């Protein structure tokens with residue numbers, strides 16, 4: 001099997017190594033928009049491209065592995081299938097059912113395999129757990145799957161994971177597919193019964209809780225959390241009606257970061273090869289899971305529409321500021337939320353920069369002033385900041401701690417650099433913080 005790999009980011013090395021270990025497999029070409037990423041492989045003689053259409057046209061691959069940001073999976077997969085090349089696509093197969101269906105139709109039309117790389121289904125602790133389950137699924141009273149991590153510890157140089165357009169959402173579309181596929185492996189097809197999306201920051205959920213039920217009536221709960229301080233928990237707990245509790249910790253015995261992926265990605269390639277050999281066009285649970293994730297977003301957003309986690313918080317300007325700077329050199333702290341007591345005073349700093357990752361530098365700033373909080377609250381990324389006349393100043397992008405513990409600089413992402421002058425505010429004017 002001659003493999004091409006499209007997208008040489010954080011996950012690609014696990015595929016590159018798996019191809020090397022897989023019998024009768026060769027790396028026949030690589031592609032990344034960024035030629036610095038293809039260069040080391042090109043130097044070793046691997047044909048390298050910056051446009052996947054050129055890789056496909058070169059006719060050097062029997063299959064491609066798609067390790068692109070989520071929104072780019074569909075077009076690349078369809079182009080590959082139409083070029084007569086089998087596709088092993090990272091999860092999620094696509095960001096929505098419409099795209100996933102177009103991909104499946106292309107596989108059907110061309111007779112080429114379209115496969116979704118759900119790596120957790122090959123984890124040895126999950127396969128052991130599946131073996132240990134009673135054949136009679138009515139003996140299972142509950143399955144709980146947890147996927148808890150700090151997303152910032154998992155992303156590569158690009159920030160597409162935190163961009164709803166390119167990621168398709170937050171933790172639900174990122175970790176939901178693997179968690180749902182694991183549930184599918186254990187108890188079969190699932191129906192969604194409830195979704196709660198919370199800890200919303202800049203429009204994307206950092207926490208999602210899903211309730212589902214299998215065709216045999218087994219209740220399944222999926223808990224996804226992107227907001228852990230550090231570390232990760234990826235496990236499954238199965239409770240049986242007789243009181244027995246079975247647990248599989250996906251990371252047990254894999255102490256180095258992401259080291260379980262080695263055997264899981266070997267599993268992906270072995271399975272992919274057998275699907276290609278059997279000339280199967282289907283993408284397994286890939287499409288079903290895109291549908292479940294989509295349904296969960298629809299349900300979760302509907303619920304969230306009439307559930308608020310806090311009321312708008314009133315603050316008053318106690319000191320105005322009038323200056324701007326193009327090179328202020330503030331630093332985005334690691335915190336996504338800050339608890340603030342009644343009476344605390346903090347500084348409001350607007351920026352046209354787009355800081356996303358802790359440590360990001362914030363240079364272009366406009367100073368609005370210091371506000372006193374009239375009530376205790378929790379300020380979170382994505383909160384809207386509005387003046388008394390309902391004018392939107394921007395949304396909270398995070399915090400800079402250069403004056404802490406005296407006060408935080410609350411960084412407000414805006415389309416212009418606001419000052420007390422340009423906002424036309426006076427001392428004691430109101431500023432409100434409200435969740436979106």
Ligand SMILES: NC(=O)c1ccc[n+]([C@@H]2O[C@H](COP(=O)([O-])OP(=O)(O)OC[C@H]3O[C@@H](n4cnc5c(N)ncnc54)[C@H](O)[C@@H]3O)[C@@H](O)[C@H]2O)c1
Pocket residue numbers: 006007008009010011012031032033034037050051052066067068069070072090091092154155156157158160174
């Ligand atoms: N990182 C992980 O731990 C992990 C785990 C499981 C699955 N995945 C999935 O793998 C996929 C890739 O994730 P990642 O973390 O490696 O992302 P990444 O941002 O680290 O890598 C993506 C790469 O694709 C390149 N790229 C973007 N658009 C391109 C285009 N049009 N043509 C060619 N190259 C292009 C980028 O330059 C980048 O090198 C995602 O679907 C993700 O959900 C990632």
